[in-house]
Amino acid sequence: MTTATETQFRAAGPAGRILNVVRLNVANPWTTIIMPWLILGIIFLANLTIWWIIFNSVGADNVADVSDGLQYSGASTWIFVYMTVVAIQAINLTFPFALGYGVTRRDFWLGSSVTFVLLSAMYAVGMTILSVIEETTNGWGLGGHMFTAVFFGDTWLQRLFIYFVAFLFFFFFGAAIATVYVRWRANGVTLFFVVLAALLIAGAAVLTLTGNWQVIGDFFARTGLVGSFAWSLVITVISGFAGYLILRRATPKN
């Protein structure tokens, strides 16, 4: 009897199992791929209209000044928040569903991590390509800045790096918070943020009392934009490991 079941059953290997979790995470590509690009497109068109209006009202002579101001555009920052939500939903809802499909927590976390890295890469590459077009067309011919905002770096390579690292941060940090929720529900998340806020306030107090704010300023000045983003990888990696450790003993509740 046992042998019949054994021969009849084809088990998936570790790589196959992880790949299946990736596929599960993007089973409805509308949410993870199509929708974000669509929103990005709509915001871009809205911006284009605004730039065009400004361009026509200030006259060609002042375009350079306006363009400088537009460098601080935050038009594409929402996408990072959106991806945080994607990560939270994956852990909060796809996780209990995947367990029903007989997925282990380890495979789920690894598969979701691969999903986050792949999505980060896709959006980083896509947005970098758009930034290069933006640059070469002198802001779509209107001096606009959406993908070349000043905090994304100066060269396409810097932008690629910053985009990628920022996406990774928002995915993994969001996912880690969600694991706290899945394991300890709302109380756990509240406690987490209370502790985080306490630590930040305590840190700020120490800096203020010792008059050491300058140290922080110096640090960022020294490490620069790219370096500062690189440091976020520390939090991203910690989130990646902490999230797994928390999820490893979590039971989906109803």
Place this chain on the structure above:
Amino acid sequence: MDESRPIFVQIAEQIENDIIGGALAEETQVPSTNEFAAFYRINPATALKGVNLLVDEGILYKKRGIGMFVADGAQGRLVTKRRDQFRAEFVRPLLMEAAKLGITSTQLSDMIRKEEQQ
């Protein structure tokens, strides 16, 4: 299905009734266990138990690789068995009750005849 008795016994009785009534003729194939299970909405293991009961009694026999068949002479044997049961379950209590009420066997057969004419 009757709640008080094992289902496999009831399945066996169902098949017996079909054989007695001629719906399942001798030397013809009976439905498979799974077909019985599906028809009566019961567990296949239960249906198998019912069928095996009849195999043990020699009412059904197995043809290797084909299925279950009604044995030669099964109908006759079942009728004999049911007549014995009838005597034990109905006639004996009937006579006991009649004796209690002082009904003689002549009176009893008269009553039966009258009942038949109605």
Place this chain on the structure above:
Amino acid sequence: MTAVIEVTGLSKTFGSIRAVDDVSFTVEENKIYGLLGRNGAGKTTLMQLLTGQDFAMKGDIRVFGESPVENAHVLQRISFIKESQRYPDDFRVKHVFKSAPWFFANWDAEFAERLIGDFRLPLNQRIKKLSRGQLSSIGVIVGLASRAPLTFFDEPYLGLDAVARQTFYDRLLEDYAQNPRTVILSTHLIDEVANLLEHVLVIDQGRIIIDQDAESLRGTATAVVGVATAVDAFVGTREVIHRDRVGGLASVTIAGLDATERAAASAAGLELTPVSLQQLIIRRTNTSEREFEQSA
């Protein structure tokens, strides 16, 4: 017979509640089991422990000979869509049936399609918008079409109408006959499924109170009804499962009787009525019938 599940001394508590309390049992391969009991009796917790979704505090669980916790080798052979299963927020019905084959090696797409037709599931509907019955039918279809060597059905027919429930029983028996596998049917509505089961496990307040072959369980109890004094005299020192009294009348459920005892009972002017599996369980778990049916 091979044991698919072996549980010894298993316990799980939530605070002061003993959800599963020192439980031991085995589940044999290729049988249909009923895991029966009231809501809150510990059925779902037990199934979550068996599928590695929850963690035991004491005791040992072997599924296919190994611990199920974080064990891909074991979990890949299990299908367990909970009654309260949560789905990804953006999922439509079609996404479930698109993704299921990736995880179940034995998945039968044709069978799934036929079942989707049987249950009239709207493929393009968002899962969030489904009715209770439609949600149940997703669990039923995944459970059937996955053909997992160990399949759990958790309250599979909540919200399903009579026709859909019959469809479920028919398809289950039909497919089980062709592709034997171990099935654990968890429910608190017992009468409808009683005939499908080969073995019955009844859980009450975290303990297994019945672990018996379904056929041998049938007829193990009889209700003796009549004038209280006569009933009491007949029952004597027999073990009483349940006792009801209305005025001078009594109905006492006792262990099954043989032919001579039955004859003695009717000679004493007592009425004997059969006790269904559901009634037997209700009486053994000391629950009123109404309470039991409403515990969903």
